[in-house]
Amino acid sequence: MTLVAVSNLVGFIVELAGGLLFGSVALLSDALHMLFDMLAYSMAFGASYTVDRFEGGETWSYGLHRLEPVAAFLNGVLFIPMVGYILWESYQRFLDPVTIDPELTLIVATGGLLVNVGSVYVLQSGEMSLNERSAFYHLLGDAGGSIAVIVATVAVAVADLPIADPVAATLIGFLVLWSAGTVLRESSSILLERSPSSQDDLRTDITALGDVERVDDIHVWQVCSQLTVATVHLVGPATSLENQRTDSHRRTSD
Incomplete structure (x- = not known):
């Protein structure tokens, strides 16, 4: 989880710089996605680390295992303002398309995709906790977002379609929203004590x-x-x- 968080922090810095320098709102959207994912992974790691090292005793008979669904729920909530920003910026680019640098944007987006694929490989395992599944969903969304940026950049470079950039950003926004919904549904079921079996x-x-x-x-x-x-x-x-x-x-x- 720590390795994934550090990788996404580096990816965020690179994509943020690329988005600002090359004018791609899709790249900026993917950078923000990586930033929130880095915060989510850090929070999940902190919860897991605390749970593993707190025995509880008589006062806390279940230890601090509730930190896991609480951290996952907060991770899901963090996605909501990010989605709002992505959709707003996409709408502004629909109204006023901006010229981007397709070659350099493509290089940065490809690097972001490699970071996400590597993180999925590090994190994936046979059985994952809610926090780990939450991080895994985030990574899948990140990978999809990077692919959307790459496709949009190719469309801009080959077919001269500047509208493809905000379209890709909108798709990333909905990917993020899907990830948030999955995490919020699973964590809420635990926090509200829904029965997991018949x-x-x-x-x-x-x-x-x-x-x-x-x-x-x-x-x-x-x-x-x-x-x-x-x-x-x-x-x-x-x-x-x-x-x-x-x-x-x-x-x-x-």
């Missing part, structure tokens, strides 16, 4: 166990993407605590 299926599985007559109450929720907790109230055949202890001892002996 209670009917769980009730059926528990009832099928020995000495369980009825399941009166089930609550299932996630503390973070990798920690699921459940409480259940079971009714069994034992008529007294002594009978329950005897049954438990017999099952242990068997």
